[in-house]
Amino acid sequence: MKEKTAEDFMRLALREAEKARVIDEVPVGAVIVRDGKVISRAHNLREKNQKADAHAEMLAIRKASSKLGTWCLDDCDLYVTLEPCMMCTGVIGLSRIHALYYGTSDPKGGTVDSLIQIKTIRHIGTYPKEIHSGILQPECSAILSDFFREKRKKKKRDRNEFRKAQ
Amino acid sequence: MKEKTAEDFMRLALREAEKARVIDEVPVGAVIVRDGKVISRAHNLREKNQKADAHAEMLAIRKASSKLGTWCLDDCDLYVTLEPCMMCTGVIGLSRIHALYYGTSDPKGGTVDSLIQIKTIRHIGTYPKEIHSGILQPECSAILSDFFREKRKKKKRDRNEFRKAQ
Numbered sequence: 001m002k003e004k005t006a007e008d009f010m011r012l013a014l015r016e017a018e019k020a021r022v023i024d025e026v027p028v029g030a031v032i033v034r035d036g037k038v039i040s041r042a043h044n045l046r047e048k049n050q051k052a053d054a055h056a057e058m059l060a061i062r063k064a065s066s067k068l069g070t071w072c073l074d075d076c077d078l079y080v081t082l083e084p085c086m087m088c089t090g091v092i093g094l095s096r097i098h099a100l101y102y103g104t105s106d107p108k109g110g111t112v113d114s115l116i117q118i119k120t121i122r123h124i125g126t127y128p129k130e131i132h133s134g135i136l137q138p139e140c141s142a143i144l145s146d147f148f149r150e151k152r153k154k155k156k157r158d159r160n161e162f163r164k165a166q
Numbered sequence: 167m168k169e170k171t172a173e174d175f176m177r178l179a180l181r182e183a184e185k186a187r188v189i190d191e192v193p194v195g196a197v198i199v200r201d202g203k204v205i206s207r208a209h210n211l212r213e214k215n216q217k218a219d220a221h222a223e224m225l226a227i228r229k230a231s232s233k234l235g236t237w238c239l240d241d242c243d244l245y246v247t248l249e250p251c252m253m254c255t256g257v258i259g260l261s262r263i264h265a266l267y268y269g270t271s272d273p274k275g276g277t278v279d280s281l282i283q284i285k286t287i288r289h290i291g292t293y294p295k296e297i298h299s300g301i302l303q304p305e306c307s308a309i310l311s312d313f314f315r316e317k318r319k320k321k322k323r324d325r326n327e328f329r330k331a332q
Contacts, residue, residue, distance in 0.1 A: 046237055047237075049237075050231055050235060050236050050237045051228060051231050051232075051237050052227065052231065052237040052238075052239075052257060052260040052261035052262075053219070053224065053227070053228065053257050053260065053261075054237075058219065061218065061219070062217060062219065065216055065217050065218065066217075069216060070216050071212055071213075071215075071216045071217050071218040071220075072218075073218075085256055085260070086252060086253075086255060086256030086259065086277075087252075087253050087254075087255075087256025087257045087259075087260055088253075088256070089252060089253075089256070090251055090252030090253025090254070090255070090256055090277075091218055091219050091253045093252065093253075094218040094219065094251070094253055095218035095219075096218075111252075111256075115287055116282065116287065121281055121282065122281075123273075123274050123275070123281055124252065124275070124281060
């Protein structure tokens, strides 16, 4: 059997993002992998769960820890479609994830390479040993921009209908 | 009835930290308050739960959201004995906590004022409107330094006993 590539795992993360999109959550997905096997998958569930921390990475990490019975995931890699936010960058470090692979950058909220360059902060120490970005970047970006474009269109439609009804 | 002060609520957070200490968890405690009433309390449970994200602030925020039925805690304040780490600083912002009160600084892991000065990062946007530090600082610091001193003593004792046994 051919060994799976980073792109293969990112494709699974994209499938998770798609599950979020279907239920009108911001479409971000994540997958955790150990020894070439998927340990957990998750997608953004903030609105459904009404929890601010229900981001794909956080949920995937929590599931992986439940499955493996340990908070320490230093033999696991994480694939996520969007550059992690501050909370998720933090928990990726705290859980000792070995390698982080992300799809597209988040210039407004990403704290791995965008708003903060995590590797430059001394003493934080517990960031992943490997960081790889730009895996399936066009697909990971498109699912988000399509989602927000649809949102804006809907908002405009609703506004027009509201005006007509008045 | 006299209105409760920040020190009163920090005392409750310290009680939570004490609960952590008793079960050999790093003694950090947190309390969430709305309209002068305690909504949730929590302490560090990383080892017991085997979850990297089981920090006092994270657990208190999750409990508060469960109780109030919303991820948005913009009418709530959070009291925590130690300066929040990156993950917790992130979730405090994401959950829109109104005011953050912390006890003692964490020069090695704090990302509100120490390693990162959260207010200086443009675009992050969602940090608390108010940040107050140094509430009951000596007590909040002492519970941590006593805990780690005991840990080091125990380690030394164990090492000596191991040597004797050889």
